[in-house]
Amino acid sequence: QVQLVESGGGVVQPGGSLRLSCAASGFTFSSSGMHWVRQAPGKGLEWVAFLRYDGNNKYYADSVKGRFTISRDNSNNTLYLQMNSLRAEDTALYYCAKDRFALIPNYMDVWGKGTTVTVSS
Amino acid sequence: QSALTQPASVSGSPGQSITISCTGTSSDVGGYDYVSWYQQHPGKAPKVVVYEVSNRPSGVSNRFSGSKSGNTASLTISGLQAEDEADYYCISYTSSNTVGVVFGGGTKLTVL
Numbered sequence: 001q002v003q004l005v006e007s008g009g010g011v012v013q014p015g016g017s018l019r020l021s022c023a024a025s026g027f028t029f030s031s032s033g034m035h036w037v038r039q040a041p042g043k044g045l046e047w048v049a050f051l052r053y054d055g056n057n058k059y060y061a062d063s064v065k066g067r068f069t070i071s072r073d074n075s076n077n078t079l080y081l082q083m084n085s086l087r088a089e090d091t092a093l094y095y096c097a098k099d100r101f102a103l104i105p106n107y108m109d110v111w112g113k114g115t116t117v118t119v120s121s
Numbered sequence: 122q123s124a125l126t127q128p129a130s131v132s133g134s135p136g137q138s139i140t141i142s143c144t145g146t147s148s149d150v151g152g153y154d155y156v157s158w159y160q161q162h163p164g165k166a167p168k169v170v171v172y173e174v175s176n177r178p179s180g181v182s183n184r185f186s187g188s189k190s191g192n193t194a195s196l197t198i199s200g201l202q203a204e205d206e207a208d209y210y211c212i213s214y215t216s217s218n219t220v221g222v223v224f225g226g227g228t229k230l231t232v233l
Contacts, residue, residue, distance in 0.1 A: 035222070037167075044227035045159070045167065045210050059221040095166060105214050105222045107157035109178065111166040 002026035002110050004096045009115030016086050020115055022079040022096030027110070030054075030074035033099035035108055036081045038092035038117075048094070049081065053102035064090075086119045093117075125150065125211055125225035132231040138199040141228045143211030144192060149223050151192035155214035158187060158196045161227075162207045170209075171196060198230070206232040 008020040020036070036048040049070040050059045058070050069082040079096055093116050097108035126144040133139040143150065143158075150156055154174045159167035169178055171187035174194060184199045194213070198205055211225040 044208075045161070045212075045224050047212070047222040047224055050222060059219065061221065062219070100172070104155075104220070106155050107169055107172040107212070108159075108167070109169055109172075111168070113166055 002098075004098065004110055004112035006094065006096050006112045006115035009094065009117045011118045011120060012086055013121050014087060014119055016119070017082070017084045018086065018117060020081040020083065020094055020096075020117070022081075022112060024077045024079065024096075024098070027098065029072075029077040031102055033102050033105065034070075034072065034079045035097040035099060035105065036068075036070060036079075037095045037097055037108070037111075038090075039095070039114075040089075040092040043092075046092075050099070050105045051079070052104070057103075059105070083117070086117075088119050091117060091119045125213060125223055127209075127211060127225040127228045129226070130229045130231065132233055133201045134233045135201050135203065137201050138197060139201060139230065141196045141198075141209055141211075141230070143194040143196070143213075143225045145194075145213055145215075145223070146192055146217065148217035149213040149215035150189065150194050150211075152216065153214045154189070156187070156189060156194045157212050158185075158194075159210045159212070160205075160207045161210065167210065201232050203232050206230055 093114040096112040098110040158171040161167040
């Protein structure tokens with residue numbers, strides 16, 4: 001069945017780095033735009049980044065621009081989020097989500113269960 | 122990107138209808154028909170209930186409907202049921218400052 005499984009979360013000190021992965025299955029990953037969305041504890045959803053199907057266009061939220069990098073490996077059906085210069089406010093559950101469109105963000109029709117990132121000293 | 126504006130909470134009794142608003146600008150909600158709505162139960166991942174303003178995914182109850190007027194989109198849930206109690210979020214494609222996605226702050230629906 002269609003599935004997204006995130007991994008790579010953990011506890012990291014402020015200023016540190018972490019790389020999240022999202023393994024996709026059950027659909028044509030190489031034809032799908034992909035998102036990262038996060039949710040801080042007790043807070044609402046916040047869009048983080050979008051990557052179009054071929055990896056050529058990347059869009060970021062202002063809050064992470066210059067610190068986070070979204071990428072993909074279509075040969076291994078995997079989406080990544082490289083997070084550098086982490087701050088306490090980056091603490092959240094990070095979801096990977098598939099977009100219905102390939103080229104620009106439209107809507108997220110498949111979501112993973114998320115992986116937790118905690119930034120703390 | 123600025124968040125879209127949603128009411129923090131709405132409530133209704135079983136069988137009633139409620140409407141949740143989502144107000145943006147001409148650079149997001151008002152400028153594109155890429156508005157979608159998500160339902161999130163506690164501890165669960167979000168699930169899309171309406172996409173492209175007024176379309177329902179397969180498997181979503183026809184009690185959920187969406188519309189848009191100007192810079193404001195709306196989600197209406199008719200015939201409220203206990204299982205509808207959840208958080209609801211709107212999102213929109215945006216071209217403000219930079220291209221991307223903007224979320225609403227979320228609305229807690231309580232079924233009385």
